[in-house]
Amino acid sequence: MTTQRPLALVTGGSSGIGFELAKQFAQNGFDVAISGSSDKVFSAADALRGLGVEAYPHKADAATYDGVEGFWTFVTELGRPVEAAALNVGIGQGGAFVDNTLEAEFRLIAINITGTVHLAKRVVQHMVPKGRGRILITSSVSATLPTPYETVYGPSKAFGFMFAESLREELRGTGVTVTALLPGATDSQFHKNAGMASSAIDQGKKNDKTEVARQGFEALMNDVDHVVGGDEETKQTVVDNRVTPEPVKAARHAEKTRLRA
Template identity: 45%
Template sequence: MDSHTDAPLALVTGASTGIGRALARQFVDHGFDVVVVAEEDRIHDVARELESSGRRVVPVLADLRTSGGVNSTWAAVDAVGARLEAVALNAGVGVSGRFDQIPLQDDLGLIDLNVRSTVHLAKLATRVMVPAGRGRVLITSSIAAVAPGPFQATYAASKAFVHSFAEGLRRDLRDTGVTVTSMMPGPTDTEFFARADMEDTRLGQMKDKDDPETVAKEGFEAMMAGRSSVVPGSFKNRLQAEIGTHLPDALATPLLARLTKPRD
């Protein structure tokens, strides 16, 4: 395959599984070349799968919790030599349990990945997009952003941060031709709950989680339409997001704790 194409370029982080993998598929299906990033070797398998579309796919194995991982990711984007039209900042992780019992390095690693890498890559991307007068930024938040997060305090706070960040960044860039969209999924059928050690919670054991392909499709469409935010998936997600936005925290917190508390 010719390494140089006239196709627009997209960057997708957290692309080895779940929503990120499905987002990468959306991009190639819509004519984008993609740089796909994850900290797992299977990102190379994802790249080979996506290349069947005929698009150029560049896999990057990087730990985005570190500045070195962010910088190597950006070096790969630069090396493609194509115009960067879109970024989907989707990499993230959860941790579960009572805050004082969670290892400190787990919480700090979550903040480094969910928050710092998002800000760092958004800074790099917008400094390219704004001078070009065009670009799309999709940031994966969560409906967890709209209410306190008992037994996932750091995770919920990180998603509140990136949602607020996306909204503020959108206003900053209003007249530049660059749009920013916050995607706020609900419970989705991915590896998230196993990785976050939430399989013994009511939330983790839910049977009707959303399909990541549906979530990615709706997120991609919202990004391309330049929408400010989207709650993809089921109507229940939109209802929960609406309730969480308006219900006083004193009422929302005990209700959420029933879903997120590890079972004895």
């Protein structure tokens, strides 16, 4: 069915921050195409339809070339311009680098970096000729500090932040905007999925995912280059991180992320 509503895509839109981003789009009059790796994506789409919009779910593994390309093919086959794209999917990997498998580290890089570049390429080449579009890349506060015991994760999010800022400048004047969302620790399944249930960061205070997504959506709509997602304390952390030496931040972070027996 064709609607007059604009279309947004959200990767990792089946739960956590991505689902909340999809809700923001739906509540603001967008139809949404969402991806996820499990059947949860279908029930998430049902919930989004309950908000009065069309929701198009696609199940695929964002760690693979075919999974990313398959989602883009699915979206383009809807036959509608993509007005907004939230490149949100990402995974964590807790534990010590010396212990984690190389496969696990490569999987994280495939989803957080390679997959983001892959889908961004498709989205940018779709939006620029149309002269309009909005791209949101979910990075993290982790982009602003060393992240021991998430030693590959934090740098993958630093990539996302600087990728977004770089692309934003390149696309200036094309009608296509790029915004980075840097959430602090947020109440989703993220840390448990990363094997970090025993860490202080998973057991500590977290930001509300609905509020984080609202801040990201608002920044996207207002064409802000980046926004820290979370409460005032979270935002202040990023300000402090600009002037705190890396070894100091690294030692503090290790206290939060080291797994407990």
